[in-house]
Amino acid sequence: MSQVWTVTSFYRFVNVEASRLPTLQSTMKEWMTAHDVLGLVLFAPEGANGTVAGSSDGVASFKEFLFELLGTTEIRFKDSESDRPPFRRISVDLREEIVGLKRPDIHPDSTENFHLSPAEWHAALSDESPKLLIDTRNRYETRAGMFKGAIDPDINIFSEWGTYLDQADLPKDLPVYMYCTGGIRCEKALIEMKSRGFDEVYQLRDGILGYLEEYPDGLYEGECYVFDQRVAVDSHLRPTQIYGTCPGCGLTAKEQRVCERCGKTFTVCEDCSPAWGPGCSKDCRYVLKQRAKKSTLS
Numbered sequence: 001m002s003q004v005w006t007v008t009s010f011y012r013f014v015n016v017e018a019s020r021l022p023t024l025q026s027t028m029k030e031w032m033t034a035h036d037v038l039g040l041v042l043f044a045p046e047g048a049n050g051t052v053a054g055s056s057d058g059v060a061s062f063k064e065f066l067f068e069l070l071g072t073t074e075i076r077f078k079d080s081e082s083d084r085p086p087f088r089r090i091s092v093d094l095r096e097e098i099v100g101l102k103r104p105d106i107h108p109d110s111t112e113n114f115h116l117s118p119a120e121w122h123a124a125l126s127d128e129s130p131k132l133l134i135d136t137r138n139r140y141e142t143r144a145g146m147f148k149g150a151i152d153p154d155i156n157i158f159s160e161w162g163t164y165l166d167q168a169d170l171p172k173d174l175p176v177y178m179y180c181t182g183g184i185r186c187e188k189a190l191i192e193m194k195s196r197g198f199d200e201v202y203q204l205r206d207g208i209l210g211y212l213e214e215y216p217d218g219l220y221e222g223e224c225y226v227f228d229q230r231v232a233v234d235s236h237l238r239p240t241q242i243y244g245t246c247p248g249c250g251l252t253a254k255e256q257r258v259c260e261r262c263g264k265t266f267t268v269c270e271d272c273s274p275a276w277g278p279g280c281s282k283d284c285r286y287v288l289k290q291r292a293k294k295s296t297l298s
């Protein structure tokens with residue numbers, strides 16, 4: 001029987017006493033285990049961040065549980081559905097930050113008015129006036145899709161954002177519109193920009209996932225990379241039919257090949273493509289290489 005998984009992503013910046021973190025971790029782990037909700041949840045002194053999946057009832061009670069645990073109902077959720085399990089297990093981790101900019105000293109306030117709703121964002125981008133539109137995600141994410149006309153900083157990891165800003169020489173007199181998957185990275189990326197003298201900076205509230213909920217055929221082009229087994233979702237938030245994970249480097253890949261050893265279809269990325277060959281995994285690749293060696297010897 002096939003199951004439909006309800007998936008939800010969230011984050012909340014809220015001060016958490018460091019001494020409370022281990023209790024939050026164990027309570028959350030027990031709750032998720034008891035309710036068959038799988039996924040990844042992070043807690044840090046600055047708040048919580050995560051994506052989880054389960055039955056629709058399970059995810060609904062997860063939200064109630066999270067409200068109770070963090071002592072606030074002001075948590076925004078981005079929901080989608082998947083016909084494949086998005087997670088294999090439960091991970092509840094404690095970190096320095098809930099998003100890895102390596103700046104635990106920055107404290108975003110998600111209620112400030114530079115958060116644009118999908119409708120405000122759509123209107124601002126549809127207007128032709130000069131602006132900087134910047135994607136704050138990593139290279140392996142922007143590969144799968146971006147807003148039309150956006151600048152791709154081409155970073156490997158979010159902690160490179162500050163260095164990117166120092167080197168990019170972006171004009172400071174234009175309004176800046178920035179976005180990421182669900183909004184959390186922009187919360188910190190925006191403060192970094194403001195501290196460098198960019199005065200007018202906006203971020204897309206709830207990120208690409210929030211935008212696609214309202215504008216599936218809007219200004220976003222391609223698919224949206226997600227941090228679970230789905231790899232990416234299409235503009236209607238359905239699991240991708242195009243992208244997979246490259247067996248060479250673990251990143252987003254779309255070139256399909258059939259493994260000459262086991263017959264499985266797999267995807268290889270453009271960087272690994274020339275050298276990777278016809279094996280779907282490191283194992284299959286090894287076996288195929290050995291076979292090739294033997295046949296040239298005989």
Ligand SMILES: [Zn+2]
Binds near residue numbers: 246
């Ligand atoms: Zn690769």
Ligand SMILES: [Zn+2]
Binds near residue numbers: 259261262264
């Ligand atoms: Zn194989």
